Amino acid sequence: MRVRNATTDDVEAVRAVHAESIAELGREGYDERQVAAWAEGCESAEYTPAIEADAGVFVVAEDGGDVVAFGTVRFEPPKEHAxxxxxxxxxxxxxxxxxxxxxxxxxxxxxxxxxxxQGTRTLGLAASLNAVPFYEAHRYERVRECAHEFSSRESAGVTGTVVEMKKKL
Structure with missing residues (x-):
């Protein structure tokens, strides 16, 4: 397994990993309706701009040539975090x-x-409920719980709880 920069050639593999991760692992924190609304957003997600952005990093992990994970970080503070x-x-x-x-x-x-x-001293994130133990294991601290609307046009209004977290690097 190796972690490398994502390229635009990875877009469809990233989309598949994203959707399958939500569909399977999301059930550990959300009900069927919430998971469906969350996963629907992958169909129309625009991954290319994030891959090409200069304000952050988009990496994939591949195993045997197959993309099996991805992650993104932005080097700017999120406006909606406490x-x-x-x-x-x-x-x-x-x-x-x-x-x-x-x-x-x-x-x-x-x-x-x-x-x-890049000089970042403190990272924040909004963790899905199923991911909170993962981030806690990596020394992220809970800040607060927030309501989140899952992003898809077909399922507008479906909300769930996410946990704002932070970590000093």
Whole structure:
């Protein structure tokens, strides 16, 4: 397994990992309606701009040539967070077949390393309920719980709870 920069050639593999991760692992924190609304957002998600952005990093983990995880970090503070942070982990998603094998930890470590290299001192994130134990295991602290509307036009109005978290690097 290796972690590398994502390219635009990875878009469809990232979309598949994203959707499958939500569909399987999201059930650990949300009901069927919430998971469906969350996963629907992957169909229309625009991954290319995030991959090409200069304001952050988008990495993938591949195993045997297959993308099995991805993660993103932005080097700017999120406006909607209560905690004062310098950057934001905007997502770490792993294919269910590699969940709890260290792949997500490798992706997160790479994001944190690169954020630190850019001068980021504190990272924030909004963790799905199923991901909170993962981030706590990596020394992220809970800040508050927030309502989140899952992003899809078809399921507008479906909300769930996420946990704002932060970590000093």
């Amino acid at each position: 905690a004062a942070v310098d950057g934001e982990v905007t997502g770490v998603y792993v294919h269910p077949s590699v969940a709890r094998t260290g792949v997500g930890s490798a992706v997160l470590a790479e994001l944190e390393r690169r954020a630190s290299e």
